[in-house]
Amino acid sequence: MARKKANSRKKKSPANGVGKKTAPAVVNQTPAEEKAAPIVEETAPVAEKTEVTAAEPAPVEEKTAPAAEEAAPAVEKMETPATEPAPVEEKTAPAAEETTPVAEKTETPAAEPAPVEEKAAPVVEETAPAAEKMETPATEPAPVEEKTALAAEEAAPAAEKTEATATEPAPVEEKAAPVVEETVPATEKTETVVKKRTSTRKKAAPAAKKAESSPKKTTSTKKKAAPIVEEPAPVVEETTTINVMSDLPRRSVAFIGSECHPFVKTGGLGDVMYALPRELVRLNCDVRVILPRYACIPQQYQDKMVYRGEFYMDLGKTGREYYVGIMEYICDGVVYDFIDNQEFFSSGNPYLNLVDDIPKYCFFSKAALAALNFMNWIPDIIHCHDWQAALVPVYLRTLFQDSPVGHARSILTIHNLRFQGIYNIPTIQYWSGLPDSVFNMGALKQDYEDANMLKGGLAYADRITTVSGTYAGEIQTSEYGEHLEGHLRYHSGKLRGIVNGIDYGMWNPETDPALAVNYGLGNVLDHKMENKLALQKELGLEEDESKFVIGLISRLTNQKGLDLVSSIVPQVLDGNTQVVVLGTGDKQYEDTFRYYEDTYRGTFSACIQYDEARAHRIYAGADALLVPSRFEPCGLTQLNAMHYGTIPIVRETGGLKDTVEPYNTFTGDGNGFTFDRYEAGLLLDAINRAKTEYFTNRYHWDEVVQRDMAKDVSWENSAKQYKDLYLELTPW
Numbered sequence: 001m002a003r004k005k006a007n008s009r010k011k012k013s014p015a016n017g018v019g020k021k022t023a024p025a026v027v028n029q030t031p032a033e034e035k036a037a038p039i040v041e042e043t044a045p046v047a048e049k050t051e052v053t054a055a056e057p058a059p060v061e062e063k064t065a066p067a068a069e070e071a072a073p074a075v076e077k078m079e080t081p082a083t084e085p086a087p088v089e090e091k092t093a094p095a096a097e098e099t100t101p102v103a104e105k106t107e108t109p110a111a112e113p114a115p116v117e118e119k120a121a122p123v124v125e126e127t128a129p130a131a132e133k134m135e136t137p138a139t140e141p142a143p144v145e146e147k148t149a150l151a152a153e154e155a156a157p158a159a160e161k162t163e164a165t166a167t168e169p170a171p172v173e174e175k176a177a178p179v180v181e182e183t184v185p186a187t188e189k190t191e192t193v194v195k196k197r198t199s200t201r202k203k204a205a206p207a208a209k210k211a212e213s214s215p216k217k218t219t220s221t222k223k224k225a226a227p228i229v230e231e232p233a234p235v236v237e238e239t240t241t242i243n244v245m246s247d248l249p250r251r252s253v254a255f256i257g258s259e260c261h262p263f264v265k266t267g268g269l270g271d272v273m274y275a276l277p278r279e280l281v282r283l284n285c286d287v288r289v290i291l292p293r294y295a296c297i298p299q300q301y302q303d304k305m306v307y308r309g310e311f312y313m314d315l316g317k318t319g320r321e322y323y324v325g326i327m328e329y330i331c332d333g334v335v336y337d338f339i340d341n342q343e344f345f346s347s348g349n350p351y352l353n354l355v356d357d358i359p360k361y362c363f364f365s366k367a368a369l370a371a372l373n374f375m376n377w378i379p380d381i382i383h384c385h386d387w388q389a390a391l392v393p394v395y396l397r398t399l400f401q402d403s404p405v406g407h408a409r410s411i412l413t414i415h416n417l418r419f420q421g422i423y424n425i426p427t428i429q430y431w432s433g434l435p436d437s438v439f440n441m442g443a444l445k446q447d448y449e450d451a452n453m454l455k456g457g458l459a460y461a462d463r464i465t466t467v468s469g470t471y472a473g474e475i476q477t478s479e480y481g482e483h484l485e486g487h488l489r490y491h492s493g494k495l496r497g498i499v500n501g502i503d504y505g506m507w508n509p510e511t512d513p514a515l516a517v518n519y520g521l522g523n524v525l526d527h528k529m530e531n532k533l534a535l536q537k538e539l540g541l542e543e544d545e546s547k548f549v550i551g552l553i554s555r556l557t558n559q560k561g562l563d564l565v566s567s568i569v570p571q572v573l574d575g576n577t578q579v580v581v582l583g584t585g586d587k588q589y590e591d592t593f594r595y596y597e598d599t600y601r602g603t604f605s606a607c608i609q610y611d612e613a614r615a616h617r618i619y620a621g622a623d624a625l626l627v628p629s630r631f632e633p634c635g636l637t638q639l640n641a642m643h644y645g646t647i648p649i650v651r652e653t654g655g656l657k658d659t660v661e662p663y664n665t666f667t668g669d670g671n672g673f674t675f676d677r678y679e680a681g682l683l684l685d686a687i688n689r690a691k692t693e694y695f696t697n698r699y700h701w702d703e704v705v706q707r708d709m710a711k712d713v714s715w716e717n718s719a720k721q722y723k724d725l726y727l728e729l730t731p732w
């Protein structure tokens with residue numbers, strides 16, 4: 001059996017110029033590039049149109065401000081959502097969260113011809129009308145428009161101009177005009193702001209010094225004329241650096257997403273945002289990660305951030321200028337830029353509810369692009385993650401198309417299709433300030449009156465990726481498509497699945513400081529027992545190394561197959577087995593697991609908490625780890641488990657299917673125990689097969705333990721695939 005020594009790659013060496021500004025050489029795009037991503041090229045005219053009309057600043061600005069003020073009460077309420085969310089919005093929110101009401105009818109495959117990029121081309125070129133043609137074929141053309149118009153009328157008088165035209169199906173070019181006028185200030189101001197600051201950049205160095213002494217810049221909503229510009233040099237850099245181990249051409253990449261370990265993490269997205277940039281540095285990428293500066297980021301990191309600059313940015317139809325601070329921290333060759341605004345990011349949890357989150361992530365997406373312009377750091381690639389950053393590709397091809405950052409190509413990665421950022425059109429229009437032309441069925445519009453941020457991002461991104469090959473296929477089916485299957489099939493030409501890995505520095509049983517005893521491939525069998533005993537002691541379980549310990553580390557949500565687990569716990573606890581659950585989430589699951597802990601004291605442990613160190617100890621101390629998910633885009637817990645010599649028991653779905661080869665009793669091959677259909681009986685059967693192997697065939701069990709530890713679940717291979725994708729998009 002071929003075994004690879006874990007962590008053999010962990011050599012460090014000096015920095016390699018990360019943080020260096022990229023020259024905006026991207027400006028001259030070659031014809032080859034145009035071929036590579038036809039969709040973007042075709043969307044350009046929209047933006048061009050937008051910005052051509054945008055050339056009448058003063059009168060429009062005058063017009064826009066009062067219009068925004070006139071915005072309907074519902075929208076006004078949105079501005080202070082924490083205090084009094086409008087009843088209307090409350091009603092919409094849960095529906096949006098469940099992502100139920102989607103335009104299935106309007107997005108039937110018939111309406112969306114073959115998923116060929118060439119075919120898509122003319123559609124996008126024609127912008128709004130074409131998209132309408134494509135996706136609202138004969139099914140429901142006029143009523144949709146009428147309804148939308150009505151909705152807009154109710155929501156915001158500011159949208160009157162839009163409605164007037166919205167009822168006329170054909171002359172959409174003209175329709176777009178008044179809307180564009182409304183967005184003019186956004187574009188104009190954004191660019192003006194950026195330019196102003198940039199031009200004063202060299203002179204302004206002392207300001208940075210001043211600001212550094214008070215890094216916790218507070219948000220102000222007052223308009224402010226004088227820009228304070230930082231000196232780009234004084235950033236804190238952690239000493240550890242990553243060795244570039246690649247002779248692939250250098251590319252610069254901006255990661256934009258809503259969470260990132262170790263600053264803020266609620267799930268696997270945080271792991272990916274941490275690990276993938278680090279691996280890309282090894283592959284000769286210049287990476288900047290742009291994140292919200294949430295108040296909940298631990299103080300130890302807040303203290304390390306250095307003030308990088310600030311500017312003011314308008315937002316949608318709010319008629320206000322918003323403070324955008326940039327706080328910087330460099331670690332292991334990756335530059336982290338935190339977008340600071342206490343009005344949006346002051347809560348203790350990154351995600352609250354859609355009423356708060358929609359404005360927050362409209363702001364974040366726009367501010368991230370404005371910040372890149374401000375810093376004059378124009379990346380080759382902008383790599384966005386999930387719905388929270390999904391408006392970035394849309395902004396890029398509209399309000400920012402003619403600004404420096406407009407030269408970048410975009411990739412949108414779907415980590416979890418269940419969350420899409422859906423709200424009514426007037427609200428998203430109000431906060432995003434995006435032109436009417438993007439609120440069509442080919443992009444943001446969904447159903448009768450909703451806008452879907454993820455859907456828009458998928459339409460405008462140059463490439464779409466998701467986190468496993470199997471999930472890439474699954475999301476094009478009605479079973480897993482979360483009502484976007486038609487849209488995804490339509491865009492399948494630019495969709496790719498790239499499976500996640502784990503960071504071998506963060507997940508390394510040989511050095512993991514959280515473990516009772518460190519171990520490696522050579523001594524796993526002995527030391528795992530010691531970790532098991534320590535875990536049992538820590539959790540108040542019967543301390544007996546002969547027990548079969550099953551771990552479950554998970555967000556406690558409907559996605560994770562917890563109803564299956566909770567229905568079989570009594571059968572699993574046979575006297576020789578212990579179960580440890582670590583997670584937080586839906587109350588029903590938390591309560592169920594607490595109940596089991598009460599009922600089966602000493603054999604069932606429910607840790608209803610988020611505890612990173614404890615998670616590491618469970619990976620090390622358990623014999624098996626359950627991941628019976630209803631759907632799982634990739635899943636990282638099974639990878640962590642395997643790397644710690646803990647055998648996964650998983651449902652064959654998404655990334656679980658791609659990463660866990662079913663154990664074959666006859667050949668002894670495989671990495672874990674699997675089941676296919678979402679049924680409690682099949683999960684129980686998989687657990688029983690694992691137990692049988694553990695109790696009656698320990699030799700083979702131990703072989704699997706060692707095989708799993710030796711399996712390559714690092715980022716190395718997957719990061720190469722991302723790099724290939726970047727190069728494909730930037731073939732110069």
Ligand code: ADP
Nearest residue numbers: 267268554582583609610611612615635636637
């Ligand atoms: P998802 O992103 O859907 O939550 P993943 O398997 O991709 O699922 O990633 C989950 C990540 O979050 C893993 O790193 C896992 O260890 C971690 N995690 C989940 N729940 C907890 C918890 N309660 N305490 C500590 N870590 C947790």
Ligand code: GLC
Nearest residue numbers: 268269415632633634635636
């Ligand atoms: C999502 C998915 C999970 C995936 C993670 C990181 O949260 O639920 O399967 O591993 O993102 O991509």
